[in-house]
Amino acid sequence: MSNERFAELLPWYVNGSIDATDRAWVDRYLSEHPDARAELSWYRSLQTRIQESVPAVPATIGLSRAMKLIRGDTPTFVERITALFGGVALRPAVTYALLAVVVVQGGLMANMFNQAREADEMRALRAQTVEEGPLLKVNFAPDAKESDIRLLLVSVQGTLTGGPGQLGDYYVRVPAGKEEQAVAKLKGKPIVQAVELAPGIPPRD
Amino acid sequence: MENERVSKLLERIARQDQAAFQELYKAFSRKVFAYVLNQLKDQAKAEEVLVDTMYEVWRNPTRFRGESAFSTWLIGIARNKALLVYRSRRPDEDHADLDDVAEITPDEGPDGYARLAEQQRREGVQHCMGKLSEEHRECLHLVFYEGMSLAEVAAIQRCPENTVKTRLFHARQRIKNCLRLLLEREGSAPGVES
Numbered sequence: 001m002s003n004e005r006f007a008e009l010l011p012w013y014v015n016g017s018i019d020a021t022d023r024a025w026v027d028r029y030l031s032e033h034p035d036a037r038a039e040l041s042w043y044r045s046l047q048t049r050i051q052e053s054v055p056a057v058p059a060t061i062g063l064s065r066a067m068k069l070i071r072g073d074t075p076t077f078v079e080r081i082t083a084l085f086g087g088v089a090l091r092p093a094v095t096y097a098l099l100a101v102v103v104v105q106g107g108l109m110a111n112m113f114n115q116a117r118e119a120d121e122m123r124a125l126r127a128q129t130v131e132e133g134p135l136l137k138v139n140f141a142p143d144a145k146e147s148d149i150r151l152l153l154v155s156v157q158g159t160l161t162g163g164p165g166q167l168g169d170y171y172v173r174v175p176a177g178k179e180e181q182a183v184a185k186l187k188g189k190p191i192v193q194a195v196e197l198a199p200g201i202p203p204r205d
Numbered sequence: 206m207e208n209e210r211v212s213k214l215l216e217r218i219a220r221q222d223q224a225a226f227q228e229l230y231k232a233f234s235r236k237v238f239a240y241v242l243n244q245l246k247d248q249a250k251a252e253e254v255l256v257d258t259m260y261e262v263w264r265n266p267t268r269f270r271g272e273s274a275f276s277t278w279l280i281g282i283a284r285n286k287a288l289l290v291y292r293s294r295r296p297d298e299d300h301a302d303l304d305d306v307a308e309i310t311p312d313e314g315p316d317g318y319a320r321l322a323e324q325q326r327r328e329g330v331q332h333c334m335g336k337l338s339e340e341h342r343e344c345l346h347l348v349f350y351e352g353m354s355l356a357e358v359a360a361i362q363r364c365p366e367n368t369v370k371t372r373l374f375h376a377r378q379r380i381k382n383c384l385r386l387l388l389e390r391e392g393s394a395p396g397v398e399s
Contacts, residue, residue, distance in 0.1 A: 017354035049330035059231040
């Protein structure tokens with residue numbers, strides 16, 4: 001047990017963030033178990049190597065680009081990346097293509113209404129987007145892929161309505177009455193770190 | 206830089222003071238860059254994410270409430286931006302398979318630790334860090350590069366403290382075994398001092 005506690009406390013002892021009580025405990029343990037000093041040495045060596053492994057860069061790295069952003073208002077790197085792989089900002093050609101699809105679909109729908117088809121048949125053709133309903137706040141694991149997130153949201157009939165915020169919060173709207181089911185399903189997925197019902201999307205400052 | 210000084214700079218930044226922004230930028234750029242580079246392993250992308258992160262501070266300087274160290278808050282922003290970049294990667298850019306870095310190591314004794322401590326080199330640690338999962342690598346970086354406390358790491362990784370302890374335990378096992386494998390297999394190869 002004491003060995004476990006030693007192993008648990010040692011990283012924080014090495015990086016200096018341990019509190020005084022735990023520090024005293026580790027010091028006492030080390031004095032009573034000289035062999036444990038080898039593990040301490042290894043951790044210290046590891047810390048040194050990790051610190052050395054970061055390349056030395058000037059404090060001004062990227063500063064000129066940041067100043068251009070401030071003075072200009074060119075899109076940021078992440079905005080460009082997000083736009084490229086399916087974000088909000090669509091390129092004109094794609095936008096026109098989508099508009100064309102919407103127009104054609106609209107024509108088809110109008111035609112079907114004119115033919116006075118059964119309402120059930122019309123319902124089957126409606127999109128599954130949810131504009132109103134409960135909102136979930138979801139945090140995904142760091143190694144979650146965009147495609148995995150999309151598939152998971154589809155499986156709970158969720159619509160991404162906000163995020164990610166500065167703390168990585170995504171806001172997902174799900175059909176009314178299915179929020180508990182959605183929370184349970186999301187909680188069971190390894191790519192989901194946290195999920196909870198949210199009162200709304202927080203406004204940007 | 207203390208939070209008090211940071212708060213004063215942020216107040217000036219809220220008034221569009223570019224000199225204050227530059228001072229803040231220079232004070233934290235290396236720290237943010239090191240963190241993002243550790244996550245993305247790509248210097249050009251790390252620099253881009255650093256710029257985006259600091260630009261976020263320029264746009265929303267009042268969002269920092271002083272509830273944590275400013276660097277912890279800043280790394281939280283950088284983390285989310287790095288995640289977006291990471292998630293946009295092609296599948297073939299994923300980290301290497303970890304099958305060859307089993308967690309069970311045969312030699313846990315003081316001699317094994319002492320030998321590793323003496324012989325592990327920067328290149329070896331870099332190589333083995335690259336073999337870890339994102340979460341494990343991030344955890345080691347936050348603890349041993351940033352010097353963060355357990356509570357701070359848990360806040361950044363948005364998980365309970367016990368999860369951080371578990372991640373740290375597994376990361377330690379994996380990197381130790383990886384370094385030992387380098388030592389055994391390659392002798393004078395990168396990662397091991399002869």
